[in-house]
Structure formats: C-alpha cells, structure tokens
Amino acid sequence: MQSNATTVDAYVSEIPEDRRQAIEALRKTIKKRLPKGFKETMSYGMIGYVVPHELYPAGYHCNTKDPLPFMNIASQKNFIAIYHMGMYASPALLNWFTDEYGKRVKGKLDMGKSCVRFKKPELIPVDLIGELAAKMTVQEWIDMYEKNYKK
Template sequence: MEYNANSVEEYIEVLPEDRKQIILQLRNVILSNLPEGFTEQISYGMISYVVPLTRYPKGYHVKKDEPLPFLSLASQKNYIALYHMGLYGNKEIEEWFIEEYTKRVTTKLDMGKSCIRFRNLASIPFDLIAELCRKITVDDYINYYEKTIIKK
C-alpha cells in the first residue's frame, strides 16, 4: 500500500487508527537506535531512512539523484513491513536476526530478502528491531553497498 504523503507526519496521519500507534512506536525505536548520519524522509510512499546525498553524493545506483535507501517502514494492507537493506545479502546480519527472532518471538518469521512482515502486531519484537538498527553504521553500509550491490 502506498500512501500519498509528503512528510512523515502526513503519512502517519492518514494511517488507520489500529496501525498509527504501532508505526509511531516503530518509528521511535528506529529514530532512537539508528546510528548518526541517516536521515528520515518519505521515499517510495513509505517512511524511509536513507544515506543523504550530502553524505553519499553518488546516490542510489537505480536512481542517481536519490539518496541511498537503508531502511523503510510501511503499513501494508495485511501487515506492517520493515524493509532493511542491511539484511539484503549480508549473511552475518541475516543469520543473527533470524536466530534472535526465533529466540524472542513465538510466531513464525515472515521475511523476504530485505522485508520483514509483521502480521501479528502484538508480537513485534521492538527490542530486536532496536538492536538491528544499531548493527550497521552509515560508513559500514556505504562500504557494504559499494562492495556488493554496485558490483553486481
């Protein structure tokens, strides 16, 4: 689902009431735990955390004039999604996350390459998401991105 919003506040405002508090809580966890250097904005109709062009002028290889995407948060039709590009292709982080998730959450992990889908909103592991946010700095992500994603 894509919401037509120009700001994070507008995005949150148009959410259904049952999603608003969860998104606000997730946003707070992300903002409180992301390393310095990422910025928050609306990208692709979602709340996104990016490496700004002022920090990484090369931009996103798909669209050079766009900041490098790192993490996004979205309210979809049947779930809340957390898109974390640090999980994409990074086996060490991915394996850590899967192992920790299964220790902390009784519901089955629903995850794609970079997308974690939360269908049961009562079982979102906020503490684990906080740890995941702290795992990768801006410099770590830029280095990883240049070594793996761009070279493909």
C-alpha cells in the same frame, strides 16, 4: 501499497488507528537507535531511513536522484513491513536477526529478502528492530552497498 504523503507526519496520520501505535513505536525506537548520519524521510511511499546525498553524493544506483536507502517501515494492506537493505546484503546480519527473532518471538518469521512482515502489530518485537537498526553505521552500509551493488 505506497502513500502519496510528502512528509512522515502526514504518512503516520493516514495509517489506520489499529496500526498507528505500532508504527509510532517502531519510528521512535529506530530514530533512537539508528547510528548518526542516517536521515528519516519519505522514501518509496514509506517512512525511510536513508544515507543523504550530503554523505553519499552518488545516491542510489537505481535512480541517483534518490538518496541511498537503508531501512523502511510501512503499513501495507495486510501487514506492517520492515525493510532492511543491510540484511539483504549481509548474510551475517541476516543470520543474527533470524536467530534473535527465533529466541524472542513465538511463531514463524514471515520474511522476504529484505522485508519482515507482521500481520499482528502487537507481536512486533520493537526492541529487536531497534537493535537491528543499530547494527550498521552509515559508512559500513556505504561500503557494503558499494561492494555488493554498485557496478
């Protein structure tokens, strides 16, 4: 479920009230913890945190006009989603996250390759997501991306 909003603020204003507070808390924490260089923008119809072309002119290999994606947050039809490309690319980071999640959150982790889904906004471990956002610098992400994805 992608939004046609052209700004992050417009996207947030479209979110149903029962989810808006959670999205705003995630956004605040991610922006506070994300290493320097990442930029908040609309990306793939969601709030995105990307490596801008100024820092990585090659852009995303799927569409070089797009900046290199790193992390997204979205209000989907039935859940709030956190997408983190670094967890998809780094088994060590994925293991750290799943271990920490198990220590901090009761209940089963609902996760795909790079997507963590939360059906109940009040159960989102916002601090853990902030820690996850802080785990990789722009240069570390570029290096990992080029090693794993760039052909």
